[in-house]
Amino acid sequence: MRLTLHVWRQASASKPGRMERYDAPDVNEDMSFLEMLDVLNEKLIAEHKEPIAFEHDCREGICGSCGFMINGMAHGPQRGTTVCQLHMRHFKDGDVLYLEPWRATAFPVLKDLVVDRGAFDRIVASGGYVSVRTGSAPDGNAIPVPKESADRAMDAAACIACGACVAACPNASAALFTGAKISHLSHLPQGQAERSRRALRMVRQLSIEEFGSCTNIGECEAACPKSIRLEVIATMNRDHLKASFATRGESQSAAGE
Amino acid sequence: MQLDSKIPTGPIEQAWERAKFDMKLVNPANKRKFNIIVVGSGLAGGSAAASLGELGYNVKCFCFQDSPRRAHSIAAQGGINAAKNYQNDGDSIYRLFYDTVKGGDFRAREYNVYRLAQVSVNIIDQCVAQGVPFAREYGGALANRSFGGAQVSRTFYARGQTGQQLLLGAYQALEAQVDSGRVKMITRTEMLDLVIVNGRARGIVTRDLVTGKIETHAADAVVLATGGYGNVFYLSTNAKGSNCTAIWRAHKRGAAFANPCFTQIHPTCIPVSGEYQSKLTLMSESLRNDGRIWVPKQAGDKRSPRDIPEAERDYYLERRYPSFGNLVPRDVASRAAKAVCDEGRGVGETGLGVYLDFAESIQRLGRHAIEERYGNLFEMYNRITGEDPYTVPMRIYPAIHYTMGGLWVDYQLMSTIPGMFVLGEANFSDHGANRLGASALMQGLSDGYFVIPYTLGNYLASTKLEKVDTSAPEFAAAVAEVNDRVSRLLSIKGNRTVASFHRELGKIIWDYCGMARNAEGLTKAIGRVQELREEFWKNLNVPGSGEDMNQQLEGAGRVADFLELGELMCRDALQRKESCGGHFREEYQTEEGEALRDDENYQYAAAWEYAGENAEPILHKEPLEFHYVHPAQRSYK
Structure with missing residues (x-):
């Protein structure tokens, strides 16, 4: 499937951020959401662009490192699921997704989708x-x-x-x-x-x-x-x-x- | 390099008590004058930092994650062993000791393992008192389940999240010390070098992962509890950030690395599905309590599992190992899975998988009972594969999960660098050539809560330490090296990403130094890793700079170290001309295909000394003695 992503990019806590548009042309439905971003990042690096920073570690839904908003929903549309366990089979071809970091005064943005908790x-x-x-x-x-x-x-x-x-x-x-x-x-x-x-x-x-x-x-x-x-x-x-x-x-x- | 294991003599039952009594003590009023660095905040590091802070030492604890609670111990699912014998089923400290020595295929130190079994009972008490919500019986007593390699039920658990709950117990104890001001927690910071002054570990060099700043920290002793190196395989059940950098840097500064080829392949993981796969997910060994493992009898049988009648299924573990059945140790279960897949009887699209079937248990105990025991695991499986394990058998395949090897330590948990202690998975000490299920959590907490508080005090009280701060020239020299390395990584500007190198390295190590190894393959692997390393330093592409958060740069430093460690693993596997535990050399097996040890020639721990870039490392041997458990061929038939 082909997706369009709009991702919050912010270089550091003190710099202003903005949404940027990316194409994800070959998304496999068995990928996790973070694997989809991995593939996009590999592409960005190959184009000598800066990859999207996001936090993750165990990728099993237990360490609590990952998380961002997908279309205004924390961890995306599937209930009871962290974004690392969210698989692309829950999305469909042509979907447009907006990814933003957690927004809260107590959680300042450090970079892109990474916040300080x-x-x-x-x-x-x-x-x-x-x-x-x-x-x-x-x-x-x-x-x-x-x-x-x-x-x-x-x-x-x-x-x-x-x-x-x-x-x-x-x-x-x-x-x-x-x-x-x-x-x-x-x-x-x-x-x-x-x-x-x-x-x-x-x-x-x-x-x-x-x-x-x-x-x-x-x-x-x-x-x-x-x-x-x-x-x-x-x-x-x-x-x-x-x-x-x-x-x-x-x-x-x-x-x- | 001299290996002095400082193993006590005399009866094993009283050895730890005697050793504790013989240790020198630090006066309570003097403890706050000592600065201790703890690197890592998992079960071993977190519990060590909390306990040392509580004793009154001045502790700095470091982790690369955003919070100490995210250390990879959190992902352990199944449970923690303890010789409580609450089940009245014949367990004892001696039996846990015996099972662990045997489970490790006689490649661990008896005295260390005995101590581990002894303090296992204190760990449970400690964790209960902290409020760890272990599973309970209706009468209010602690519940147990069975794990592989044991015929008693001695595993304590908190649903399928035991590691999480134990880690949160240690984390909360740690945060209480942070609140009291005795521990300073430094997060999002990675150790990049060890600083040695006058032959002793006196500090570390770190990089702040948010600002990129290189910093130095001085101390009277350094404790590394940075976990294992399973991510050398790229695909493993380890967290993505788990790495070998701290222990590898310490190795290059003079710490011996022991048994690097002893890695554990866990039999029950979700099979690989595609090239994009970033990691593997474990399905807890506890599932083998109620799940039955099978493959079709006929090679190439592509029918759906429910259409294969009972008579045409091969429950190969129950058939080959009737007394332990599905609960044979991990190395045995993994090799058996590989064997049936090699025969073409593997299941799933790739043919690299076997069934783990709960149909019979659900029929016998009811869906509710299974849900209560494994609900969260079934959910996780469903989320990843899109299949429902209540109705369709799980498909599983072995994957790298744990590393028994690690930095060599003596009985006091001190490495070959005086003043540097190594705890938990990062050391090599207690599991020999194969770790039994539910023993990693036990060892991490044993080292952190119950061993290091004594042995560190003994070191400080019996050593004359001159005053050292970060202005010492050794710190400046280490910082220069770190800076040089960071700028080298950034300046290559080649064409390949960190992940592509890591994936290729992982494939080499998995193919030649994974579940089955042979001399020809290992020799080939050493050459290929060297070539890959050379290409890495010529053709790597790290975008961005070193002056802010740069996840690619972090990864590059870690993969550079894996590229060196990978070679050492192959060298170690090559020199060990026997099969034992997770180390299976195809040339050395019994007629039935079981591991064939060579006790006469290989009953030792292999401790490698770093000899410099492009020089062959030097092998030292620590002979292992068995006075209590007589080495025999492990039999789980």
Whole structure:
């Protein structure tokens, strides 16, 4: 099949960008979307043009490196799929595709389709963990965890931090990402001791990073390649609200300051 | 070069405890005075950086990805072994030790493997406490499944995403240390050289992948945890960015490279579909618990799998290895798949594939049970191939997956360069000539959480280190070399892309140093790799400059190193005139086509010393001793 691509080209964070048009004349339907771009890049290099920069690593949909907008949809049209796992059989001859990087204040563009998602690491660093000294843990079976709790924790823990939720959200909110981590640890007995502190600190970090607020639109859930459910946001809000009341007047110390 | 493996003596059961007691300690107040560099943020590097930070050391951790959570450990699917014996099925530390030594075809050190089996139980405890959502039974206890090469169920898992969840545990511990200020995480940065001052590793040279800036970092010790070199084959299950540059640069600075030809071919990957293919995708070995592998009995049988009656199918693993069946170790399963395809009985368009069929399990356990165990894997298969594995058998074929070889380390995980430690897949230590499934995650975390915190302290406490900072002339010299290399790559301006060289190299290594090897082919491969390397430096085309983000330039540097390592792999395979584990020399096999070891002449680890450009590398041998598991021909019949 033959495709026409319009791709966002931007040399670096400080330079202005623009859309550029490319032809992809021989696209095989068994290719992944990124393989289609590989072939296009090989062509550009042969023509002594600069190839399109895009982020990718595992190409199995698990590392979370890849992701950009295809015709306004994060990771493209197939539900529950990262762009590296999106295959060209979902497109048809003559399609015109617009590729753009994630758009969010908290995700500055570094080059072409590559953005800086460092804010996600800082959100996790603010409280998305269980403090446990190496080597000091009790036996793995010492605390039984009901299968249902483990399953729900795992559902939330499946997040790959690709950033599609932020890109899909009209407010550029990172509530789904943050809620997923809070929900993962809240469902496990190991996560209880730091539950309040975690919610307070992670939610505070969200606004420090200039992510927008969640207004329950739900685009994030639709765009999430791991099908993380909106209910993680409810868990986050509940934990945050509870922690805020429980520590009213002392929220500074509860947040570990 | 002297190889002192520092293997303890005395009873193996207490060896690690004794070694720990004999190690010198760094006073808690002094730890923050030591600067440690950790390169790599996967299971080994991430857990090491987190644990060292927690102990109070001043740690800088580097990764080339945009976040430490993207390290390739994240893609491990099936599980992690531990000798917990929660299933009451006869497992023990000794049995895990025994299985691993035997699984590695008697080419690993007994004392290292025993330590690995011992700390395996602590790893599970640690990860559970961090909130890793392992699969559970209804009663709340941890669930297990079986993996290849074992007759007990000792594999812990988190759906088909065990690597992801273990890595996120380590990543979260790492980020907690970043928050506390004890670890500085430096992302999108690639190590391009190691700096040695007065014979000790004292720093690294890096390139910032966003700005292109070449930078230097000084430290009291350097820890490399940069993963394996499977991407030398171009098509592998490794992430696209996985590379050998850090370990290869260190090798050229004096670190011995051990057993480079020991590479693992994983039997269950999705077959190649076309020239544009950029990587291969693994289907977890855990699928072999419930899937049955078969091909038609008749060569050239092109009927659809559902039209081939039971009597005309050959479940060749169950037939050849009745006691382990579909769960034979990876090297055995891969070779068996190759054998049936060579006979013309392979399936799919290319004839390079075998069926992995779940029809019987679905009938026996119900679709729901299979969905719960492997749902995400089936989905992935469906996404890639467009076929539904619930109704049509999967097609699978072996692919490169893991490298047992790596930088030589002693029992303390220190390389032949004092002050440089190597962890995880980047070292050569524990898996011998074949790694058992679910043991890579175990080794990465063992090295990072439970070994390096002790052995690094011992090194620092027992070594007099002079003050060194980046103003030392050795740093300037290394930077000059790095700059020179970068500008050389950019100035060739030839006609071939990085990918075209990489693909050609991969094909040479796969054809001659892949699943089956012979002296003639290996000799030919060495010549062809040399020619290709020469062409690379004359005809490469890297667009753009070195002063900003340039993915082609990154790739070019990595492929240049693969072009050197590839030759060493062939040399190693050529010198090892025996078959063992994943190293199968066609000249050395039993009448039934199984690997034929030569313990009298080859019971050693081959450690290669770099001798300079265009000089033949020097082979050193570390003899292996077996006091507990008696070397015998591995039998899975």
